[in-house]
């Protein structure tokens with residue numbers, strides 16, 4: 256009898272411990288940040304679970320989904336806990352702001368809805384989005400805001416019971432480097448299962464070679480002969496008029512312009 260109780264004791268203690276290690280989180284779903292549908296709480300094992308709070312704005316194939324929700328997640332350690340944003344061209348994008356935490360009711364507040372940015376950041380990426388093995392015809396598109404990486408991923412897109420292979424290329428934020436093959440990104444309308452691919456730092460948009468007609472204003476009082484630019488090595492100084500490139504022609508015209516204006520003024524004033 257005593258040994259029986261001794262045997263039970265660890266089990267009883269374990270039960271008590273397990274009960275202590277319960278995490279309580281807020282739940283709700285909503286189209287606005289009041290998140291007013293199905294408000295309540297959920298419980299999850301504190302050792303492995305967490306509280307999630309999400310604001311998401313997703314537009315794929317012309318359908319926009321804007322949602323807020325709070326829930327328990329059972330795999331706190333493996334879930335994505337950084338804001339995710341990627342832009343795949345033709346007005347399609349995924350923006351998910353996330354709070355993931357594991358103290359009681361720590362997900363009471365919903366995060367801000369990610370708005371994206373329209374400010375070009377000087378970088379560019381190939382962008383495309385295609386389902387069901389359609390060709391992902393990519394066009395190079397300027398990136399905006401903090402989307403300073405280029406992503407190129409294939410995987411499966413699940414919507415309800417149906418699953419379609421997808422390919423996505425586009426500009427993405429540095430935080431999206433958590434997206435790796437084998438990762439699932441869950442949103443209300445879709446689950447992305449990333450199967451292959453990577454994100455790499457985006458390349459600068461190439462700048463065209465600077466034009467040589469930059470300083471006509473500073474040379475107004477210098478005679479045209481001494482103001483000939485030193486960088487016109489392919490045209491000998493004596494043949495500036497005949498053998499000049501279009502840019503050089505414009506340059507010498509610009510040099511003469513103040514002089515001509517001056518002559519006109521003199522003519523008008525006299």
Ligand SMILES: *[C@@H]1O[C@H](CO)[C@@H](O)[C@H](O)[C@H]1NC(C)=O
Nearest residue numbers: 338352365366367368369370
């Ligand atoms: C995510 O939500 C937090 C908290 O509301 C906010 O400070 C942050 O700006 C949001 N991030 C984005 C990318 O919108």
Ligand SMILES: *[C@@H]1O[C@H](CO)[C@@H](O)[C@H](O)[C@H]1NC(C)=O
Nearest residue numbers: 383384385389390391392393
């Ligand atoms: C992609 O390119 C292929 C071949 O150029 C073309 O047949 C197809 O219609 C294009 N698809 C889209 C969605 O633009």
Ligand SMILES: *[C@@H]1O[C@H](CO)[C@@H](O)[C@H](O)[C@H]1NC(C)=O
Nearest residue numbers: 333413437438439446447448
């Ligand atoms: C990701 O989702 C797929 C399909 O639903 C599932 O088979 C897989 O186990 C998930 N992987 C993880 C790490 O949750």
Ligand SMILES: *[C@@H]1O[C@H](CO)[C@@H](O)[C@H](O)[C@H]1NC(C)=O
Nearest residue numbers: 465466467484485486487488
């Ligand atoms: C030609 O222009 C470049 C910058 O465009 C400058 O660095 C270089 O010194 C110039 N060469 C001469 C001979 O002035």
